[in-house]
Amino acid sequence: MKKVLSALLAAAMILSLAACSGGTTTSSSSSSTASSDSSTESSTVSSESEATEDDPILTGEKPELKILSMYQAYNYEEQPTWKIDEELTGYKTKWYALPADNADQKLLLEISSGADYDILLRVSPSQYAQLSKQNALIDLSGMLDKYGSNITNAISELAWQSVTNDQGVVNGIPHENMLASKEEPYGMLTGGIGVRSDMLEELGMELPTNIDDFTAFLEAAKEKYGFAPLTSNKSSTFIQVLLSGFGMGEAEWYDIDGTYTHRIKHPQITAYLEYMQKLYKEGLMDNDMPINTADNAKEKFASANAVACAPLMFWDIPAMVNALATNNPDCKIEFVTDLAADANSKPTHYIMKGANFVSCISQSSKNPEHAINWLNILSEPDNYRRTYIGEEGVSYEVIDGNYTPIFTGDDATNFNAYTNSDKLSGINNPTVSFKMWQARARKTPEMAEAYEAMNARVDEYEPLISIELYGKTSPKVQEYVTALNQAFGDSFLKAIVEGTDPDTAIAAMQADWDANGGLEVEAAMQEFYDANKSYSE
């Protein structure tokens, strides 16, 4: 009898457990529906009128905001800027972050199950496109008109277009890349091919500035040292510095007589392949390039088994200086920047306009207006400066018009406190914030020296504007472009290694491109370019 009783009791417990969890499901899903309804409702209400002085959003109690943002190795709430944000805005904030890996899936899972983050801060353009497509986001136009004047003032027309859908609905706030401009190009060169200064001296050569000089430099280095002088990694099939010698560069799309043309169909792509094949075949380029990781290439360069390393950026310097010192304490890194086609032509450099991140608000946000208000306060130009680089005379100073960091004084207030401030700051004019960013480039004397040295040549360059990043956010392009670029890169690398006839190889790559959605991508990009061409002038 006892056994029967205990068996019955166990069964009853299991049933009650199941009932409990069932109940929770219903209540939670109904509450999430309710909150989503209320958010839609409130967004409609707020868009009806302009903000007034007694608007509860501006004057009333400020709720704690839940912010979901991109992965960072640091904890947002451990950053000094977190507290400054709270002081400036009056909002308490709780930050959450996506993982570094599988962030897209995690974001979709969170949003589709009704997670009530108030704002999704700095998601990638493709994540934004996905959420927008699934109607998971709310229309921000009304709220921005009412509470977002600093935000709207800071963002360019082209960037706004990139987040406006066919029905004219704005679901996102673009964060434009910090960039130099055509008018003030200083600072646009940030790296290229790093060259060991000791070997350059031994060779008795100047830094090459065009393709012919560069080839001559590699040939001389090969003859002197016997090993392949240029090392690179498997991801660097298209080396920006060399591409510029063939009328291309960091951009993938080019205006060829009015036709917006992908690199794969650029008239000079065959010549570029031929050049790369020559470097590889003649042992001027590291033959391990197809299997090298970025770390492998740097190792070879640092241990004097290569004269030059592509790519190397000025921010690699602090770590590389120590590595170079292990075999020659006097060795520095000099940079070959984008090369000209020959001694008589001017080198070009592409300024890549685009938005790396988009902020948006999901349907289940409980405080959408407050979230916009919060971001708007942070985007007020003085507040932006305060959160991004701190206070003049304490964390930075302006010397000859250049922002320079201050490291003396307390680490909690000097420039060190702002190392990770960019992801906790608002939105600002990208050209203005680029100048502030340069304070970071001057963080160590070696870095500052290299950065200033390469940009001392900036006047020799013809800066060109590329707007392709905005075009690439189109769903038609997104559908194919990753696979197409991957296939193109792989085939190109194969052609370099195998030394296939360049014309045949490129023709095969183009045929493959056309057959796998390339034509659709071209049509979408052309349509985008025709409508927005004026922004690249």
Place this chain on the structure above:
Amino acid sequence: MAKTTKKKNKISVFDVVNLIAMILVGLIMLMPILNLAAKAFSSEGNVIAGKVLFWPLGLQTGTIKYVLTTPEFGTSFLVTVTVTITGTIGAMLLTVMAAYPLSKPHLIGRKFFLYIFVFIMLFSAGMVPNYILFRTLHLTNTIFALIFSGMFSSFNLFLIKNYFETLPEVIEEAARIDGASNMRIFFSVVLPMSTPVLATVTLYYAVAYWSNYFAGVMYITDANLKPLQQYMFDLVTQATSLQDSSGNFGDVNQAMNVSGENIRAATIVVSTIPILCVYPFLQKYFVKGITIGSVKG
């Protein structure tokens, strides 16, 4: 008898080959760990120059100190230690208390329950339903998500159940005659006799909790609750993906904040050491526990 002893002492060619092969396999497994440890204690310059193999060059402890004093590492370490200790205790209680009745042939519905446990061992609901369940129970972004998600394993249940079945019934009967209750018998008689299997399964659970990366990715977006493995994985993935992206970063701020290779190595070393320390203490029970538990059944 003498003949047998002689045979036992004789080292055959097979033994030698076997020993050499095992040593080689062991060394191969040790190499990456040694390499990481050497990098963690070497100067950054030597690591980037690719000079460090199995022995530190430019010996320094600054990187380890840096990792240990990073607030994010400290938080994650504490989360994982808490989850591992509470989770393992909870999981052991749950598992032994489920295994004990199932080891008794006279339990009503025994087969039914056993089939249920076999079923959940072979089939699971999958990632998304699990996520939705945790979200509905308001467990996401709480430490309980990390604890509950690894709290029961059918495999471990069967190991313990099989071990319990090998214990002589007469001892329990003797205790009962002496007036011991069911609970008393369980805690004072059965469990003390089962130390080998308990130690083994404790180790299984502890290691699983310590190295659980997936629960963090699934249920946690709050950095204050991020387990150590997720912290470590994210750090390494971000650094390698950014560095391999051919210098075309776009986000110039992000590019400047990549952690160096020696910092990554030190983080991995520091987070592996604590769980490695558990092994020597449980090693002696380990082999015995797993064989006794699994062979009979």
